[in-house]
Amino acid sequence: MWLYRLVAYIIDSIIIGIVVFIIDFIIGILIVLSGAFFGVYFLFFGVFGLLSILYFIILDVIWGATIGKRVMGFDVELEKGGKISYGKSFIRNISKIFPLFLFLDWLIAVVTAGNDRRQKLTDRWAGTTVVQIKQPFQSATTPQSPPPPTTPA
Numbered sequence: 001m002w003l004y005r006l007v008a009y010i011i012d013s014i015i016i017g018i019v020v021f022i023i024d025f026i027i028g029i030l031i032v033l034s035g036a037f038f039g040v041y042f043l044f045f046g047v048f049g050l051l052s053i054l055y056f057i058i059l060d061v062i063w064g065a066t067i068g069k070r071v072m073g074f075d076v077e078l079e080k081g082g083k084i085s086y087g088k089s090f091i092r093n094i095s096k097i098f099p100l101f102l103f104l105d106w107l108i109a110v111v112t113a114g115n116d117r118r119q120k121l122t123d124r125w126a127g128t129t130v131v132q133i134k135q136p137f138q139s140a141t142t143p144q145s146p147p148p149p150t151t152p153a
Helices: 002-034 038-062 067-071 086-097 099-111 121-126
Strands: 074-078 128-132
Touching: 002 038, 002 067, 002 074, 002 099, 038 086, 067 074, 074 086, 086 099, 086 121, 086 128, 099 121, 121 128
Parallel strands: none
Antiparallel strands: 074 128
């Protein structure tokens, strides 16, 4: 499951990275034209962290999962079942603001024993978990059978 969650995170990071690259490119040009070169180096990581938090929080609450989690067949829920709130989503996703924090969040979860092996540390704090709702790369809908043939009138 952890490997599938890593793949889901990579998918989400690519999506966020494309958006951040476009935003940073536009802002970077403006910064260079203004003569303030120092800010360009840290711009990508700051915008990436901010957009990551917003992306994960909003999609986890509204859709129940991010695009990467949906592709991999996951859903984010409360430990007792049900949708999560914005506050719980913020707590479970705060480590995504910086990649080192996320790595430590996962590492601590794998090394320490918790009630639910699917939880990273911040999931434990928020009382949330990630559950498998379907196999990776499968459609969320069930295939429809073809309609019965019509008889000529």
